[in-house]
Amino acid sequence: MHLFLFLLFAMLCVGGAVNLLIQQKTINSALSLIVVMGSLALIYLLLGAEFVAVIQVIVYAGAIMVLFVFVIMLLNAGAEEYSPGSLVARIVGIPGLLVGSAIAVGVFLRHGQQQLVPIGALYGPADKVGILIFTKYLLAFEVTSVLVLIAIMGAVVLARRSDS
Amino acid sequence: MSALTFLIVAVIKIAITIGVLLTVVAYTVWLERKAVGRMQNRWGPSRVGPFGLLQPLADGAKFLFKEDVTPPFVDKPLYLLAPVLALVTALTSIAMVPIGPIVHLFGISTPVQITGVVDGAGHASDINVGILVILGLTSLGVYGIALAGWSSNSKYSLLGSLRAAAQMVSYEVSLGLSLIGVLLVSGTLSLRGIVDAQLGRSFGFIPHWNILYHGQFIAFFIYMMAAFAETNRVPFDMPEAETELVAGYHTEYSAMKFAMFFMAEYANMVTVACVATIMFLGGWSGPSLPFLPAAVQAFLPLVWFSCKIFFFLFVYIWIRGTLPRFRYDQLMAFGWKFLFPLALANVIVTAFFVAIRA
Amino acid sequence: MIPLSWYLLLSAFLFACGVTGFLTKRNIITLFMSIELMLNGVNLSFVAFATHLGTLDGHVFVFFVMVVAAAEAAVGLAIIISVYRTRETLNVDRVNLLKL
Numbered sequence: 001m002h003l004f005l006f007l008l009f010a011m012l013c014v015g016g017a018v019n020l021l022i023q024q025k026t027i028n029s030a031l032s033l034i035v036v037m038g039s040l041a042l043i044y045l046l047l048g049a050e051f052v053a054v055i056q057v058i059v060y061a062g063a064i065m066v067l068f069v070f071v072i073m074l075l076n077a078g079a080e081e082y083s084p085g086s087l088v089a090r091i092v093g094i095p096g097l098l099v100g101s102a103i104a105v106g107v108f109l110r111h112g113q114q115q116l117v118p119i120g121a122l123y124g125p126a127d128k129v130g131i132l133i134f135t136k137y138l139l140a141f142e143v144t145s146v147l148v149l150i151a152i153m154g155a156v157v158l159a160r161r162s163d164s
Numbered sequence: 165m166s167a168l169t170f171l172i173v174a175v176i177k178i179a180i181t182i183g184v185l186l187t188v189v190a191y192t193v194w195l196e197r198k199a200v201g202r203m204q205n206r207w208g209p210s211r212v213g214p215f216g217l218l219q220p221l222a223d224g225a226k227f228l229f230k231e232d233v234t235p236p237f238v239d240k241p242l243y244l245l246a247p248v249l250a251l252v253t254a255l256t257s258i259a260m261v262p263i264g265p266i267v268h269l270f271g272i273s274t275p276v277q278i279t280g281v282v283d284g285a286g287h288a289s290d291i292n293v294g295i296l297v298i299l300g301l302t303s304l305g306v307y308g309i310a311l312a313g314w315s316s317n318s319k320y321s322l323l324g325s326l327r328a329a330a331q332m333v334s335y336e337v338s339l340g341l342s343l344i345g346v347l348l349v350s351g352t353l354s355l356r357g358i359v360d361a362q363l364g365r366s367f368g369f370i371p372h373w374n375i376l377y378h379g380q381f382i383a384f385f386i387y388m389m390a391a392f393a394e395t396n397r398v399p400f401d402m403p404e405a406e407t408e409l410v411a412g413y414h415t416e417y418s419a420m421k422f423a424m425f426f427m428a429e430y431a432n433m434v435t436v437a438c439v440a441t442i443m444f445l446g447g448w449s450g451p452s453l454p455f456l457p458a459a460v461q462a463f464l465p466l467v468w469f470s471c472k473i474f475f476f477l478f479v480y481i482w483i484r485g486t487l488p489r490f491r492y493d494q495l496m497a498f499g500w501k502f503l504f505p506l507a508l509a510n511v512i513v514t515a516f517f518v519a520i521r522a
Numbered sequence: 523m524i525p526l527s528w529y530l531l532l533s534a535f536l537f538a539c540g541v542t543g544f545l546t547k548r549n550i551i552t553l554f555m556s557i558e559l560m561l562n563g564v565n566l567s568f569v570a571f572a573t574h575l576g577t578l579d580g581h582v583f584v585f586f587v588m589v590v591a592a593a594e595a596a597v598g599l600a601i602i603i604s605v606y607r608t609r610e611t612l613n614v615d616r617v618n619l620l621k622l
Contacts, residue, residue, distance in 0.1 A: 006524050010532050017539040017559060026551050027242070027314065033555050034307070036536070040562055043529075047573045052581050054296040056565075059588050062303025064558065064595045066333055069307070071599045072551055073314050073326060075606050089545070100538065107527050115574060116523040122573040124581045125292060126353055132582050144589045151593035158600035161607075 002119040006046060012039035026072050030065060037061040048120035051129050169272065170281070177278050178259075185258055188473075189430040190220035196481045203485035230419035235317070238416065242315035247417065247424035250308025253301045254431035260294045261438040262356045264448050264465040276466065280356065294355040295347070298439060299340055302394060306332050308428065309403075309413050316416040324412030327492060328396060328403030334499040335393035335400075341507035342386035345514040346443045349378040359447035373446040380514070384444045386507050388479075391436040393499065395429060398484040402492050437476035445472050529570035536563030550602050550612050554595065561591045 016036035020029045037060045044053035133141055194209065198216065201208025209216030234243070264276035266288050274280070275288035283289050291297060306329050313325020347353060350361040364372045374380045393400040404412040414425045441447060450468030452461065490498065536559055543556030565584045572580020602612070609617055 002524060006528070010528075013532060014535060017536050020552075020555065020559065021539060021543050021546075026549055027239075029552055029555055031242075033559060036559065037562060040566055043532075043566065044569055046524075047529075047569055049569050049572070049581055049584075050293050051296075052565075052569060052584050054293045054300055055585065055588060057300035058296060058303055059592060060558075060562070062300055062306070063333070064592050066303070066306055066310070066329065067595055067599055068551065068555060068558075069310055070326065070329065071602060073310065073322065075551075075603065075612065104531055104535075107531060111527045112525055115526040117526055117529070117570070117573055118523050122576060122578070124572075124578055126296075128578055129581050129585070132578055133585065136579075137582050137586075140586055144586055144593075148589060148593050151597050155596045155600040158597070159603050 002046070006043070009039045009042045009046070012036075013043070027069070030068050030072055033068075034061050034065050037065065046119055047117065048122050049124040051124055051126040173272060173274050174278065177274070181258055181263075181278055182255065185255065185431065185434065186427070188434055189427055190224070192430050192433065192477055193223070193426075194220050195477065196484065199478070199481045200485040203482075224423075227419055227423040232419045232421070235416050237317045239315040239317065242311050243416075244421075246308050246312035246315060247421045247428070248308075249311065250305060250428040251424045251431070253305040253308065254428040254435065257298050257301045257435040258431075258438070260291060260297050260355055261435070261442065262288075262290060262359060262447065263469050267462065275356070277356065288356055290354055290356045293353045295343060295353055295358070295439075295443075298435070299336075299343075302339070303336060305428075305432065306336075308425075312417070312425070313413040316413070318416055321413050321415050324403050324415070328413055331400065331403060331492075331495060331499070332394055332396070334496060335390045335503070338386055338499060338503040338507045339390035339394060341504070341511055342383040342390060343443060344511050345380050345383040346374050346378075348511070348514050348518050349374060349380065355442050359442055359449070362446040363449050371446055371449060373444065373449070375444040379517070380444060380510075382506065382510050383514075384440070386503055386510065387440060387444070389503060390499075391440065392480070392483070393495070395432045395436055397429075397433065397480060399487040399489045400495055402489055402495060405489060433477065433480055434473065437473045437480075440476055441469065441472040526570060526574050530567060533563045533567040533570065536560070536566065539563075548613050548615055550605070550614050550617075551599075553614065554598050554602070558591060558595065561587060 013036050016032040016039065019032035020036070023029045023032065037056060041053040041056040041061070044050075044056060194216065197219070198208035209219040212218045212222050234240075259278040262275065262277040262280060266273050266275045266282060266286075273282050273286075275282065275290070277288075277290055279294070280288050280290040309325050309332070310329040311325075313321040313323075313328075316322070346358065350358045352358060352361070358374075362372050362374055362377075366372065366377065370377065372378070375384045392398075396404055404414065414422055417425060448465035448469040450464070450471075452464060456464070540556045540558075540560030540563060543559065544553055547553055547556065565587055568580040568583050568587070572578060572583075605617060606612060611617070
């Protein structure tokens with residue numbers, strides 16, 4: 001059952017990622033990225049990380065991707081244009097792809113039964129993660145708060161029309 | 165209980181809940197037309213059946229038989245996906261909502277909640293991050309509206325949908341922040357845990373509801389205003405009013421797809437009413453009437469829950485009949501410059517009091 | 523019981539797709555989405571290792587990666603809007619001169 005669920009969500013992830021690359025319209029790429037994020041949230045649930053899974057849906061799929069979709073609709077991003085492609089990319093890329101696939105298959109077969117992770121192995125509830133954020137990683141938390149504030153100010157200033 | 169029993173019980177619960185929810189949605193439309201009509205000194209639907217009670221059935225039949233016009237240059241996959249997305253996210257939220265305590269029927273005990281189970285010790289438990297799942301589904305509902313306007317290939321639809329989506333995203337922030345006060349006071353993210361923290365009375369009759377006893381009345385009003393904006397209802401219904409931008413994002417939709425947007429809006433209203441009841445008004449807690457027979461007493465929590473939902477729906481309809489709508493810039497200014505700082509202040513004050521009490 | 527290496531393979535695949543998209547695509551917005559895909563692959567790696575090592579620090583890292591990704595997406599999209607306003611194009615090959 002665990003294997004079936006993992007394979008299902010992993011296929012969704014892989015399909016979404018590949019679809020992002022092969023789509024010509026930008027809005028379809030954005031929607032496949034949302035599918036990737038949703039299936040990743042489900043995989044996090046399989047690993048027991050419930051807080052991270054829900055935050056992934058709320059923040060990534062529900063806010064950041066909405067931002068992307070807005071910009072795509074506002075700027076009316078047209079179809080993707082193809083540049084002719086370089087010979088170097090083909091010389092390096094295709095053997096690289098074969099090497100990568102060989103490594104992946106090798107890992108599958110040789111390490112397939114080691115370091116097994118059961119379903120919901122590490123239960124990550126919101127309060128424990130919160131305690132860690134506010135005690136051990138407090139400095140990082142404060143610094144990222146300032147970072148987000150700077151990002152808000154930067155986005156407001158950059159997106160304003162310059163003639164106002 | 166075994167896996168098969170759990171599955172069958174879950175399917176039965178889903179069937180009953182969806183049936184009840186769709187009926188409630190249909191009759192909320194009837195209630196709105198009747199109530200708004202009476203407020204405007206006219207009858208509202210009164211011909212189809214007694215008091216117009218069969219009007220939703222007539223409307224349903226009309227939507228089924230209407231011609232389904234698809235405009236020529238729409239983006240077909242997205243055009244078909246958008247109402248589905250809107251309706252699915254609106255209906256799925258009801259799975260997290262606890263409607264009552266544990267019921268024991270036919271030898272099986274299960275809480276009145278689709279995602280609720282009874283653990284070994286006989287206590288009911290549900291998803292530990294329930295309120296965050298509902299917020300996540302609300303965030304995903306924005307896509308239905310944005311894609312509807314984009315795929316319709318019409319400038320009125322696109323502008324209406326972008327406005328609606330921007331409004332929903334802006335008020336989602338205040339919605340979430342207003343709920344943080346309740347979470348600080350209850351100490352848990354699970355909806356059943358929040359209701360359980362509000363059971364009990366002091367001085368014999370003052371209930372421990374979050375709105376009174378724990379002082380979250382400002383959060384309640386922020387939540388109500390943000391919820392009005394999230395569900396695109398008056399006074400925040402600029403994106404879909406008939407006199408603005410033709411009809412906004414659902415201009416190009418006809419018959420059943422339009423009915424799906426319609427149902428999604430009212431299902432969102434019901435979900436928001438459920439969440440407000442659970443977070444602020446104590447869920448299914450109410451006076452237990454000892455003079456009723458025991459069989460009826462088992463259903464009393466459901467009755468109290470339904471009364472509170474009905475109260476919220478009536479407030480929605482009442483405000484629709486009373487207030488004019490905001491202009492778009494007033495709406496955004498209200499959301500960002502008034503509600504958001506007020507919600508932040510509420511979180512800070514609540515955190516201060518919780519820290520003092522601890 | 524899923525081996526840890528499978529989670530890492532999936533994470534590597536997502537990262538590789540992100541890199542491919544970043545190097546081959548010509549639309550600025552698709553480039554940014556490839557960056558987000560790379561960050562998601564890394565997040566999966568963090569959570570998988572957190573589960574394997576039995577510590578919740580990985581989840582905290584994922585939280586911070588998400589915050590930084592949100593900030594970066596906001597500022598990046600604002601820059602894209604400014605670029606579009608002056609250059610009238612979203613093709614990254616045409617935004618190659620400092621002066622219009």
